[in-house]
Amino acid sequence: MNLSSAEETIQRLIFSLSELEQLGQTLISGHSNFNVSSKTYLRITLGTLQATRGAIFCFHPTDNYLTIAASTPEVEIPPIEIEPDEVASLLECTLIELDTPPKDLQNFINRNSERLNGSAAHRLWVPLKIHEEFLGILSLGKFLGRTTLEDWEQELLTILAHQISIAIAYSRIVEGIQSEKFRLFMLAESAPQICQLLQPEDAAEQVVHQAVALLDANVGGLMLIHPEQQNLELRYAFPETLISENGDQDEKNPISISLKDVETDTTEANEKTEFDMLAGVVKEGMTDRCAFKTETFFGGKNLMAGPIQGRDGDILGVLVVGDKEERGGRIAEFTDEDEILLDSFAKQAGVAIENAHLHQEALEARELQAEMEEARKIQENLIPETLPEIPGYEVAGHYEPRGPVGGDYYDCIELSTGGWGLAIADVSGKGMQAALLMATLRAGLLSELTSSKVREESDSIDMKNELVEMAMTLNSLLYVSGTEEKYATFFYSHLNPETDTLTTLNGGHNPPLIVKNDGNIVWMGQDVGGLPLGMFPNDMVPLIAKYEAEQIKLESGDLIIFYTDGVTETVNTEDEFYDEERLEEVAKTSTDSDASHICNLIYQAVMDFQGDADQFDDLTLLVLRKK
Amino acid sequence: MLNKFDIQIRAEQEYAVLETAGYLNDSLGEQLSKKAQELIEKGYTQLVINLDKTALINSIGISILIEIIEALDERNGTLNFCGLSATQERTFRMMAIAKYAGIFPDEKTAIANF
Incomplete structure (x- = not known):
């Protein structure tokens, strides 16, 4: 190394230390959302390593796909699917030269080379991970004045990648805490709110709205048992596509499922319809979830339904939510935690719905009594x-x-x-x-x-x-x-x-x-x-x-x-x-x-x-x- | 109707108002985030989000609102909310959104308080 290149290296090292400090500052700034801070992380990384192109991809473990969080220049890349064994291979690597990738990743890179590289023309990948948890990929392209990184630059890149990994993990932890906090608050808040509603129609609407928001669902519905006809009748659906344009259901033809005709025991799992599922929830009194091949009559394919019970334990109906969404618009499957949440909410909803119906019945009885008294007066006058x-x-x-x-x-x-x-x-x-x-x-x-x-x-x-x-x-x-x-x-x-x-x-x-x-x-x-x-x-x-x-x-x-x-x-x-x-x-x-x-x-x-x-x-x- | 998703933008010289209609979930939230980012890129640092026509917000909607607050904060900007229902206001306070953004009853007050 000659004197000028040594000086340059020292200057770049000093710059890198200052950028690393900035990276640390970003991490502790309170800007926990990686979607916002990812651009800063990428900018610091590119500046430190004198790279002109790069991108950060985030991994979504529930569905095994990568999405782009930040890129220079800015490009839009649709979600990239990745197989579990490919994730395992990435976890074993520290740096991946895209010209000479490990055999296990050859197929993944070939499959996505156009989408991953495209205009970015990336050359180097650094898997983002903490312990054995894969979090994403830091992808880098051209370096100013050289084609490869020196050893100390590679070490620096590893440190930068680790900082980015910490930022992603931190962002996810904070998001998770926020989401759980939101759900707990909604659960606690919803009970007194829906219990105040005295009109059965209002209670049904609010119950469905709260359940949809609580479980990040896209669709939902409330069906109640008609005690005489042994039918499950739709009382409210979200979105309201199942309800006519004037805002009401057709009273002569309410959407209903006969509980008498459905054989829940004999239905094969692959032939199960949403009607079988709902009838099963009524029969068993247990929450159930199911992914259907085609769109259900609620509008979603992934449904979760829980029984609505009255105070004495009688099943009053079924609360349904469907198509749980994730950030990025993907539909996720409902989890065991979601099931517990729906179950807890459905218990509160049952009390609210029963209250509203009892109130309605009391009102009707009072009105009927008043009418009877009036009719009696008319009759006696005749x-x-x-x-x-x-x-x-x-x-x-x-x-x-x-x-x-x-x-x-x-x-x-x-x-x-x-x-x-x-x-x-x-x-x-x-x-x-x-x-x-x-x-x-x-x-x-x-x-x-x-x-x-x-x-x-x-x-x-x-x-x-x-x-x-x-x-x-x-x-x-x-x-x-x-x-x-x-x-x-x-x-x-x-x-x-x-x-x-x-x-x-x-x-x-x-x-x-x-x-x-x-x-x-x-x-x-x-x-x-x-x-x-x-x-x-x-x-x-x-x-x-x-x-x-x-x-x-x-x-x-x-x-x-x-x-x-x-x-x-x-x-x-x-x-x-x-x-x-x-x-x-x-x-x-x-x-x-x-x-x-x-x-x-x-x-x-x-x-x-x-x-x-x-x-x-x-x-x-x-x-x-x-x- | 909650099914109708829409975002209306009223950009003035000093500030811009984004008015949402419908369920603030990932779909509407992403649209809102994109429009807010565009305004921020144009140099707007004072934004109002009017949620008067949004009765329903899920956790993804909340996280997107936090994201907009952070994006504005990076530019030393200010975000004010208005048109919140009582439950939404309580949710925003509980989620600490109210700590980093203003909450006002109507658009006029939200604009006057930048």
Whole structure:
């Protein structure tokens, strides 16, 4: 070595020491992220060794590939796959001359020479490692004024590579700590947050969002068990591609999996579908993860699903996350730690979802109760408080509400012509809808009685035909007012007290009972009974069973008992019906009493019969007796 | 909708605002990092990241935000966040992001506090 080259070497050594100090400073500066600091490390390395080209590749051990962290000049290289035995070979080397690589790495270098070297024209590789952990490659190209490195430069390169290795390892440790810290915080933070949500839809959305973020997933979903249908139904999915554009699922066709049809035991592992997997999670109550060959209906291929359990341990549904992402966009498989994390989160989610559903049920129950009370008020307002006195007749009625609001109705209406209309009806269904339909029926009836010929008392009027017309009008009114399930059984009687003629029409109602003054029994309207009102449109009525009226003459002492099925279908503790025979027996023995007394006797007999048995249908009686 | 990923940039003379929309994961995070790097290379040292339309951030998103903070710090720059939900703000404080970047309720305040 001559003097000038010795001086140059000393100067470069001094420079190198200063660069090494800078490298150390970078390491302890707090800039832990290697993606940011890698450029500085590369710049110092190239400057120290007077190299004009170079790159740092980072190794990703989960999927065995290398990505470029920094390069001079800047180039973009897609991820490079590397085999485990090639990693093992790299670990055995300190420096690799790319012109004369070890045999074990020949294939790897040939396979990737274009991508690795390309415009960088690299000549030398230094494997980056700490102990036996491979971290990446420091790749160097041209050196200023020389083709090879001197021994001291190679030693310096080894020190620089070690510093870079420490920086990568440190960066990964910090990233790992940050990630774990984030996950723990999210886990702790999510519980109180989702438990505050009172709407089941909001809770489902938040549970899925939190799970997706917590597990670095790209897709997620919540499916809950429909208790009656034994289906798993999708309640929320992320991304929301499974949900229609207006933000809601199609309520008629929610995405669902039948738990009855899936055979989790017999399914071969390679034939397993996401549906088998989810059904298995429900059946076993255990978290499961699976990589599918094709995209699942959640959108990802790698799924992990955990059971959602209620407080008492019942499985409420399944929480699914899919396609865990890594830095760089690669999809990684879920790990055992992820499984534990999902399990812990799903436990919290179960409480939140159950809370939201219980809250919803309580709200609905409160709303239903309020509706029932309102319906009850409407119904009670439609029942007459007192009945009018009919010359030559006694009339009495009784209405007993029992259980949920039904739609019983009775009335006795004085007509302007001196005639009387007696009506009894039972509207199908319960609650507000039934009460409103009953109000519609009553309004329609009153309208008919005040505007049509039914009110007229004249020989020229065929009362039977008039009642049939009235029934058709009321049928049409109720049909357009309700649904197929909403209809009313109806019995109307027109009493002419001057002629003691009773013209009746039965619209599917229980036939009233007549006890004649000689003790004979007649069940009215049995042979001419038409359809309940509102069940079919008018044009279909004649095709099924047309309305017909009948007429009878009443004599002194004749007794007529109108009633709803709440009387004859009252059950006792032996599950027996009160039925028509018992009604007949009581009626027969009370013909000498007045209408009010008879009404009470029948009511008391029914009450005695029912004993402690629960009843769910209202009881209505209307009694007419000719003095 | 959380599915829509987007980054809007409003670059003024003294500062630039990057507004994200959607799930801040690797995909959106890398886009954000690239755009932030481009602004830093152009000489911007005062950046605002508006997360008002980003309800969901995963750990990769967090690490990318830390990376942007470090990249700006190398140039003695400042990063201010705005539009964070209460949970995001708590997360940022817990992850020490708040130690190296400002957190403000809205864009106007974030810009005024450089």
